[in-house]
Amino acid sequence: MTGLGPWIVALIAVVAIWVDIPHHRFDLPFGCPGICLRLGDRYIQQEIKTHLGLDLQGGTQLILRLRTEALPPGSNTPIDTLNEQARKVIDRRINSLGVSEPVIQAIGGDKILLELPGVADLDQAAKVATQQAFLEFKVPDESKPGQFKSLEPPLTGANLKPTFVTFEGQAQSNPVVHFEFGAPDDQRWVDMSKQYVGKPVQILLDGRQISAPNIREVFSSGKGIIEGGFTTQSAKELSLLLNSGALPVPLEIAQSTRVEPTLGAEAVRQSVVAGIIGLLLVAAFMVAYYRLPGALAVLALLYYAVLTYAAFRLIPVTLTLAGIAGFILSVGMAVDANVLTFERLREELRSGKSLRTALDEGRKRAFPSIAYSNAATIVSSLILFYFGTGTVKGFALTLGIGVAVSFFTAVVVTQMLLHAMLSFPALRKRSLFGVEERPQGELRQPAARPAGV
Amino acid sequence: MLFRIVERKWWYFLFSGALLVPGIVFLMLGGLKPGIEFRGGTLLDLTFRTPPTSQEVYAVMNGLGHGDALVQRAEGGRMIVRMGQLTPEQEGAVERALEQRFAQDVDRSSQTVSPSFSAELVANAIRAVAAASILVVLLIAYAFRHLGWGAFRYGFAAMVAVVHDAVAVLGAFAILGHFLGVEVDSLFVTAVLTIIGFSVHDTIVVFDRIRENQKLYPGEALNPVINFAVMQTMVRSVITSLTTLLPLLAMYGFGGYSTRYFALALIVGLVSGSYSSIFNAAQVVSLWQEIEDKLRGRPRGAAPAAV
Numbered sequence: 001m002t003g004l005g006p007w008i009v010a011l012i013a014v015v016a017i018w019v020d021i022p023h024h025r026f027d028l029p030f031g032c033p034g035i036c037l038r039l040g041d042r043y044i045q046q047e048i049k050t051h052l053g054l055d056l057q058g059g060t061q062l063i064l065r066l067r068t069e070a071l072p073p074g075s076n077t078p079i080d081t082l083n084e085q086a087r088k089v090i091d092r093r094i095n096s097l098g099v100s101e102p103v104i105q106a107i108g109g110d111k112i113l114l115e116l117p118g119v120a121d122l123d124q125a126a127k128v129a130t131q132q133a134f135l136e137f138k139v140p141d142e143s144k145p146g147q148f149k150s151l152e153p154p155l156t157g158a159n160l161k162p163t164f165v166t167f168e169g170q171a172q173s174n175p176v177v178h179f180e181f182g183a184p185d186d187q188r189w190v191d192m193s194k195q196y197v198g199k200p201v202q203i204l205l206d207g208r209q210i211s212a213p214n215i216r217e218v219f220s221s222g223k224g225i226i227e228g229g230f231t232t233q234s235a236k237e238l239s240l241l242l243n244s245g246a247l248p249v250p251l252e253i254a255q256s257t258r259v260e261p262t263l264g265a266e267a268v269r270q271s272v273v274a275g276i277i278g279l280l281l282v283a284a285f286m287v288a289y290y291r292l293p294g295a296l297a298v299l300a301l302l303y304y305a306v307l308t309y310a311a312f313r314l315i316p317v318t319l320t321l322a323g324i325a326g327f328i329l330s331v332g333m334a335v336d337a338n339v340l341t342f343e344r345l346r347e348e349l350r351s352g353k354s355l356r357t358a359l360d361e362g363r364k365r366a367f368p369s370i371a372y373s374n375a376a377t378i379v380s381s382l383i384l385f386y387f388g389t390g391t392v393k394g395f396a397l398t399l400g401i402g403v404a405v406s407f408f409t410a411v412v413v414t415q416m417l418l419h420a421m422l423s424f425p426a427l428r429k430r431s432l433f434g435v436e437e438r439p440q441g442e443l444r445q446p447a448a449r450p451a452g453v
Numbered sequence: 454m455l456f457r458i459v460e461r462k463w464w465y466f467l468f469s470g471a472l473l474v475p476g477i478v479f480l481m482l483g484g485l486k487p488g489i490e491f492r493g494g495t496l497l498d499l500t501f502r503t504p505p506t507s508q509e510v511y512a513v514m515n516g517l518g519h520g521d522a523l524v525q526r527a528e529g530g531r532m533i534v535r536m537g538q539l540t541p542e543q544e545g546a547v548e549r550a551l552e553q554r555f556a557q558d559v560d561r562s563s564q565t566v567s568p569s570f571s572a573e574l575v576a577n578a579i580r581a582v583a584a585a586s587i588l589v590v591l592l593i594a595y596a597f598r599h600l601g602w603g604a605f606r607y608g609f610a611a612m613v614a615v616v617h618d619a620v621a622v623l624g625a626f627a628i629l630g631h632f633l634g635v636e637v638d639s640l641f642v643t644a645v646l647t648i649i650g651f652s653v654h655d656t657i658v659v660f661d662r663i664r665e666n667q668k669l670y671p672g673e674a675l676n677p678v679i680n681f682a683v684m685q686t687m688v689r690s691v692i693t694s695l696t697t698l699l700p701l702l703a704m705y706g707f708g709g710y711s712t713r714y715f716a717l718a719l720i721v722g723l724v725s726g727s728y729s730s731i732f733n734a735a736q737v738v739s740l741w742q743e744i745e746d747k748l749r750g751r752p753r754g755a756a757p758a759a760v
Contacts, residue, residue: 065567065569065570122541122544122563123542123545126541127541254566254567254569256564257562257563257564258561260562262560263560267709270708271709274700274704274706275703278699278700278701278704281699281703282699285695285696286696321709321711321712322640322643325640325716328704329700332701333693333697335696336696339696343688343689369658376592376653377650380647380650383588383646384643384647387581387584388643390639392642395643396643
């Protein structure tokens with residue numbers, strides 16, 4: 001604990017406090033918000049901020065399930081590929097809605113987690129996420145009059161170029177969606193018009209007919225329009241959906257959660273209050289019971305709180321209610337290592353050792369228990385993280401990080417403070433450690449063992 | 454100062470039994486009340502500026518064809534409505550109807566879980582608890598790997614303590630569910646898993662000291678060794694539980710309703726865990742030894758076979 005140690009600890013504290021400051025006025029180091037690093041050809045740019053989960057900032061969360069059972073038989077695309085394609089499509093749709101910081105993640109193979117902060121309209125979110133937007137053009141079936149059949153292979157919206165909406169008809173009040181096929185479907189579109197000129201083609205969206213216009217003449221390009229009694233809104237929606245592509249598989253909503261932003265803000269306030277009260281209670285107890293070392297442990301605890309919060313902002317950890325609960329819980333556990341050390345310290349002091357020897361002995365003898373106990377908690381949070389979903393993961397993550405950080409603060413920082421204190425003669429009183437002054441004539445005697453052992 | 458901790462073991466077992474039996478009865482009669490996550494359906498959490506009566510809210514739900522809705526008042530002028538699964542469209546219709554009927558903005562949170570997904574969540578929860586139990590057994594086996602077959606008694610005792618604590622929490626929530634309608638969700642499962650972790654850990658600390666003392670004082674009878682080990686670890690165990698308990702109490706009192714019962718589950722488990730690690734776990738080891746002595750016809754209180 002000599003030499004560089006204290007400087008490193010102090011430096012970490014300064015960096016942590018800098019990270020914790022809500023808004024950086026000085027954008028270090030290269031005038032970008034947060035951290036910007038260039039490692040070879042990898043460029044890391046990360047804004048430093050507290051990431052709040054949906055339950056704390058409000059918004060809509062959907063868990064979507066891939067309805068692979070609804071796929072036509074014989075389709076053998078791996079589910080992970082379908083999942084990835086679906087996420088890309090949803091991502092494009094969300095982007096054109098202008099939602100800031102959406103979360104789109106795969107959970108397992110067959111599910112997608114979608115978080116839309118600030119979106120209050122569940123119905124709209126559900127439509128954007130689950131409308132498959134599978135466009136198909138069917139032609140009259142000669143064997144069954146009045147019915148339509150798919151082309152071979154089906155002519156779908158897969159190769160459409162970006163669509164747009166215009167207003168046609170008298171007074172330009174009739175919105176239509178313009179589309180254009182890209183290669184090779186543009187040629188098939190032209191060929192189809194040659195074959196079926198004078199006959200109707202059916203345009204279906206997700207299996208439902210939108211319109212069935214007659215082909216009046218042979219087309220010269222891959223262009224066409226969809227009319228279907230649209231309103232301005234629904235035409236724009238269709239255009240948006242077509243532009244972002246069709247979902248490769250129908251999706252259904254397995255779970256939807258919606259939180260009003262005001263309720264989230266209230267939850268944040270309550271959690272912060274609970275956290276501060278918890279911290280104060282622990283601090284009061286430590287000082288009352290362990291005196292001077294207890295006070296140092298409180299300093300280490302503050303250090304711990306600052307460092308852990310910085311870790312949450314840097315990693316970054318998305319804080320949820322359960323996550324904050326894990327953090328608060330870890331405050332109590334953070335002092336466990338101190339308790340172990342101080343109990344040993346008292347034992348050593350009572351057995352008549354000098355302060356300095358007792359400190360060293362206490363540290364050495366408490367260390368295995370501390371290491372074991374922290375490892376046990378970290379392992380259980382790993383298990384929770386691995387098996388858990390959503391809430392549970394958040395709790396496990398903050399608990400695990402909290403315990404890992406506390407290991408550092410309790411072992412390194414508290415010890416350093418204890419040793420630093422030895423250089424102040426006024427603080428070298430045994431009574432400050434909650435142990436009676438060394439009685440005369442009883443120097444260096446081993447502790448009396450309880451009878452019978 | 455030395456308590457006769459082992460000698461009074463039957464009193465401690467009796468105390469545990471008195472606390473656990475009511476919970477076990479309620480677990481067997483009614484069991485735990487599954488929350489929306491584990492049952493499926495829709496839950497609306499409504500906050501009104503001027504709260505209407507639950508009958509008025511029910512009338513709106515019924516008018517929209519959701520006659521199965523259960524409307525409950527909750528703290529802070531909130532109204533909790535539970536019903537079968539609503540589609541997003543239906544949910545929007547309900548929300549619009551409520552705002553229209555009561556002529557005010559209604560702060561709404563809602564959760565809808567499809568029945569198939571809730572079945573999956575239940576299966577996940579069961580899998581997590583099963584995995585944790587297996588890991589607990591492995592952890593105990595590892596902690597006492599040097600003892601050979603002698604480890605059985607320790608492993609058995611640690612398992613007794615874990616089951617004790619898990620039953621304490623499950624029982625408490627079965628009772629709360631019966632009388633206050635408290636439901637269990639994935640946070641509750643998290644609490645149970647966390648408690649299992651705490652419990653094993655607390656117990657292993659005591660057993661470690663027993664082992665350490667047996668090495669230090671070879672030839673000593675088991676019961677005094679256990680007494681001494683429990684005494685040595687008791688202070689630490691109580692204080693650590695206390696410092697963990699304090700933030701949990703703050704969370705219970707001030708942390709808002711979403712995490713209140715989570716904090717409560719942890720509090721119950723933590724208190725039970727401290728009790729069982731001090732007053733039950735080592736006592737079970739002692740009991741095992743006494744039964745073994747009796748069966749083998751060894752005098753009571755003699756030194757155990759080499760450990």
